[in-house]
Amino acid sequence: MAAATAAACALLGSRFAPGLRWPRLPRALAPRPRHAQAKPGGSRLADAARAFRASTRNNGGEYEWKDPDSPLDVVHVEFVSRSGEVTRVAGKVGDNVMYLAQRHGISIEGACEASLACCTCHVYVDDKFYDMLPSPTETEEDLLDMAPGLRETSRLSCQILLRRDLESIKLTLPRATRNFYVDGHRPTPH
Template identity: 45%
Template sequence: RFVELSGIVPYRTHWRFAVFQHSGINRPPPGTGIKVYFKDSKGNLLKTVEANEGDDILAMAHEYDIDLEGACEGSVACSTCHVILPPEYYDLLPEPEDDENDMLDMAFGLTDTSRLGCQVKLTRELDGLTATLPSATRNMFVDG
């Protein structure tokens, strides 16, 4: 016997699977993770989160419901996960690759310490990092 399914069920199942696959974040026990402070463009604290080593800023923002778009889902094909980092933390990161720099060139509000959140892999050395979200993003797929 077969049960007829509406067109919505396969979509919802796929959608849930895609979110599970994309996120893949295991939140660390409270007080044991790498602290990341998310601020808005005016410097107001949005949320303090804890991450594991190897997590990236974009994934953490999505896990904790912070409004960081990530239109390309971390494939370095947009600049919608652009964040601004304090110089002392920016200097701890490896230099951005050419593809990241190409996307950053299109980012709204680019600064000397701008990075794509999807490319910032967290380490213990980055504990206490503040990621400031710019006042706007430029999504070339939508904005042209």
């Protein structure tokens, strides 16, 4: 009732008395949208920002083109191509696997540029490493549902960030993908 009265007063006040301002509830008492409600131990601003984050940290591939600062930061990744050829590349802690693959000429498209909007960077993660990765988000799972050749160990490579414990992780490219290129273009970072 109070909310309806306040809305009516605001409408009438603006039409019949343009200079008149009706009192507003203090910000602390105003209702908040569900996504902005604070959780125990968190701040309202951090919770609101967290609600809008869609995917992992995205550096646009620039970070992956830099060499590691220390030999301790090197993490090796094995990519198995569609034909079965194994390519071992050296990345570093924090590298996005999709951009790392593109840097080394591995044919992973990444049409959405790691914005979590397609499934063209779909890979199969070796069983040994699958459980070591963070669980996929609901959005990633929805996109994986559209990927051809889905398996239990399927992940989007744009959502995998390298860590030291992922040394020698083995990723296999599926035989088919939802390729958005129609002219034979090879993917390159922007």
